[in-house]
Amino acid sequence: MQQRNPGNRRPTGTDGSDFSYRMVVDNRYTKVAKGKSTLSKILVIQAVVLLVGVLDMLLTYVNKESLETLFVVSSSITAISVIVGEIGRKRSRANFLRLYIAASSIGVLGSVASVIQSSTQLKASKSLLFYNWETEKVALLRIACVFIGLCVQIFSISTTTSLIRNMSPPKRAS
Known part of the structure; x- marks a missing residue:
């Protein structure tokens, strides 16, 4: 069979009935x-x-405030x-993808725990001190960041699990 000619014409030497052999x-x-593309995004x-x-x-560091160790560790994870x-x-490595799911879940859970801890500290200090908009703005930024990260993590787990399942060879029925 010859190569296809430009112009989307049928190759010479075939009547089109060889479709089932392609x-x-x-x-x-x-x-x-598709899963790799979605995971990339x-x-x-x-x-x-x-x-x-x-x-x-x-x-936070520039404002001479103390850094929260839990938030720093979870961000690095x-x-x-x-x-x-x-x-x-x-590289299509299922073990690396499993490690990615576990580590990113630990990192996001650490961030959530850090935000919960800092918000309780913020409420306690807010009742004792006057209202500070700068502190509130930084806290709201951190809360929004962690919330978006949590939503992305949920989607990431489902996408990566599906990708791992499709990358693995199909199981043979015995």
């Missing part, structure tokens, strides 16, 4: 490609949210997990 890409591989969103969190930490997730996505 190769078809398995549905699993198209799902993997999720990783970018997580990196942006992480960058906003780092800027929040820098703002999330940063490492984003790198591991990108490596797992590019």
Whole structure:
């Protein structure tokens, strides 16, 4: 059979009835490609949210306030997990993707715990001190950042789990 001519014409030497002999890409591989693309977008969103969190930490540091250890540790765990997730996505490594799910979940849960801890401290200090808009603004930024990160994490877990399931070879029935 000859190569196809430009112009979307039928190749010479065939009447079009050879359609059933052509190769078809398995549905699993198209799902993997879509999952990798979606995970790439999720990783970018997580990196942006992480960058906003780092800027929040820098703002706290510039204002000569103490940094929250839990928030710093959870942000660093999330940063490492984003790198591991990108490596797992590019190289199609299911173990790296599983590590990404676990580490990013720990990082997000640490951030949530940090926000809950800081908001209770903020309420206690707010009742004793006068209203400080700068402190409130930084706290609202951190809360928004963690909430968006939590929403992205939920979507990330479902996407990555689906990707791992489609990357694994199908189980044979015995």
